[in-house]
Amino acid sequence: MKSVKVGLLGLGTVGTGVVRIVEGHQEDLSSQVGSPIVIEKVAVKNIEKTRSIDIERSKLTEDPWEVICDPEIDVIVEVMGGVDQTKEYILEALNRGKHIVTANKDLMALYGAEIMDVAREKQCDIFYEASVAGGIPIIRTLIEGFSSDRIMKIMGIVNGTTNYILSKMSQEGASYDDVLAEAQELGYAEADPTSDVEGLDAARKMAILGSLGFRTNVDLQDVAVRGITTVSKEDILYAKRMGYEIKLLGIAERQDDEYSISVEPTMVKHSHPIAAVSGVFNAVYVYGEAVGETMFYGPGAGEMPTATSIVADLVAVIKNQKLGVNGLRAIGPYKPKKLKDDEQVAYKNYLLLQVADKAGVLSKITQVFAEYDVSLESVVQSPNASMSDVEIIIVTHNASKAAMNKVLSHFESLDVIRKVKSVYRVEG
Ligand SMILES: NC(=O)C1=CN([C@@H]2O[C@H](COP(=O)(O)OP(=O)(O)OC[C@H]3O[C@@H](n4cnc5c(N)ncnc54)[C@H](OP(=O)(O)O)[C@@H]3O)[C@@H](O)[C@H]2O)C=CC1
Ligand SMILES: N[C@@H](CC=O)C(=O)O
Numbered sequence: 381m382k383s384v385k386v387g388l389l390g391l392g393t394v395g396t397g398v399v400r401i402v403e404g405h406q407e408d409l410s411s412q413v414g415s416p417i418v419i420e421k422v423a424v425k426n427i428e429k430t431r432s433i434d435i436e437r438s439k440l441t442e443d444p445w446e447v448i449c450d451p452e453i454d455v456i457v458e459v460m461g462g463v464d465q466t467k468e469y470i471l472e473a474l475n476r477g478k479h480i481v482t483a484n485k486d487l488m489a490l491y492g493a494e495i496m497d498v499a500r501e502k503q504c505d506i507f508y509e510a511s512v513a514g515g516i517p518i519i520r521t522l523i524e525g526f527s528s529d530r531i532m533k534i535m536g537i538v539n540g541t542t543n544y545i546l547s548k549m550s551q552e553g554a555s556y557d558d559v560l561a562e563a564q565e566l567g568y569a570e571a572d573p574t575s576d577v578e579g580l581d582a583a584r585k586m587a588i589l590g591s592l593g594f595r596t597n598v599d600l601q602d603v604a605v606r607g608i609t610t611v612s613k614e615d616i617l618y619a620k621r622m623g624y625e626i627k628l629l630g631i632a633e634r635q636d637d638e639y640s641i642s643v644e645p646t647m648v649k650h651s652h653p654i655a656a657v658s659g660v661f662n663a664v665y666v667y668g669e670a671v672g673e674t675m676f677y678g679p680g681a682g683e684m685p686t687a688t689s690i691v692a693d694l695v696a697v698i699k700n701q702k703l704g705v706n707g708l709r710a711i712g713p714y715k716p717k718k719l720k721d722d723e724q725v726a727y728k729n730y731l732l733l734q735v736a737d738k739a740g741v742l743s744k745i746t747q748v749f750a751e752y753d754v755s756l757e758s759v760v761q762s763p764n765a766s767m768s769d770v771e772i773i774i775v776t777h778n779a780s781k782a783a784m785n786k787v788l789s790h791f792e793s794l795d796v797i798r799k800v801k802s803v804y805r806v807e808g
């Protein structure tokens with residue numbers, strides 16, 4: 381029986397898991413695909429590095445081109461990261477008729493459409509399940525499971541590091557800096573954690589999910605991004621008191637047949653299933669017009685969960701080879717991009733205001749909301765902020781960003797409002 385030969389680019393956290401699964405589950409895998417799967421060559425940065433797995437030294441190279449150009453290799457598994465140089469490797473591999481499996485969200489968020497075009501032209505597969513929510517089969521689900529439905533909304537906790545930080549701050553009152561250091565030690569955070577905490581990692585993943593959900597091409601710059609660096613312990617405490625959990629949510633939504641995609645810290649009602657997703661776990665909530673509510677939960681990163689998705693993609697490539705249908709799944713975005721004007725995107729808002737403790741203050745504030753046609757869901761007064769001030773928490777009904785911006789700029793000229801302490805989107 382002819383074996384399928386795999387070239388691995390990278391043997392770090394994910395690459396090591398791929399070798400473990402291919403070797404450890406070999407019997408089962410080869411029964412499924414009808415051929416043994418062999419890791420033929422592996423590119424690494426430093427060939428002298430001590431590895432936690434046994435791998436023949438003759439298979440290792442420090443030159444990725446050796447893997448890409450090897451005519452024996454059928455499939456390239458790219459788990460080394462990087463964007464521009466890595467794109468070159470992948471395009472050349474496709475040009476040589478090799479199928480690609482990648483975990484690279486940075487690359488797919490920026491160049492996914494272009495790479496898929498080349499893959500289709502070359503009748504090659506490009507699978508990237510591990511790039512979003514590492515161990516959760518969400519890409520497959522959006523492409524295949526929901527092919528019959530119209531996706532109205534995707535809400536994702538797609539960054540484990542920030543969910544870990546927010547959960548620890550909420551559950552243990554831990555400080556932001558301490559928990560970030562812990563997340564780095566545990567290997568959840570990116571090499572530069574700025575992309576985690578500033579929301580960029582989640583934005584890349586939401587560009588991918590938005591493209592799949594709406595079957596259009598969502599670019600990274602189409603995603604409005606706000607990270608978690610300004611979320612205070614006080615915000616988390618107040619949120620809990622009001623029945624919310626603060627989560628860094630990626631939200632891709634269809635409103636009036638136009639799309640908006642964002643990543644921002646959001647107040648999620650405790651009753652919503654995504655509010656219960658804590659620690660480093662990921663979850664993706666998908667609302668389909670026909671199916672209604674669904675949610676997918678699991679590990680978003682880590683050696684074995686991420687490698688599970690990679691090897692499942694590898695199995696899919698080989699099954700397609702047997703059927704002679706490689707390249708047919710690389711259906712690029714086929715719908716025109718209809719982004720909603722950012723100012724017209726509407727949702728509920730939570731505001732924490734520090735105001736003067738005087739008669740008539742509340743009516744002055746509510747008049748401002750009324751002037752811009754923003755209706756209120758609840759108004760709660762909190763214990764004294766100081767001797768002369770009180771804090772007021774307001775939750776609005778759905779209001780456009782334009783209307784909310786008008787409210788907030790009007791507040792600047794209202795002397796009874798000492799400070800707008802926080803503003804958050806509300807979901808659930
Ligand atoms: N870690 C995770 O949980 C997840 C990771 N991903 C994605 O998977 C990819 C890999 O991540 P991860 O395994 O964590 O990364 P690591 O940093 O652990 O591993 C990277 C690997 O690539 C090799 N490498 C890096 N640059 C080069 C180069 N120029 N030439 C040859 N080899 C090179 C490194 O070699 P050496 O070993 O010699 O240093 C290393 O083996 C990234 O795209 C990441 O975003 C996606 C989901 C989850
Ligand atoms: N840094 C990322 C790793 C997986 O993509 C995260 O925290 O989720």
Ligand code: NA
Binds near residue numbers: 509511512513519689
């Ligand atoms: Na996934």
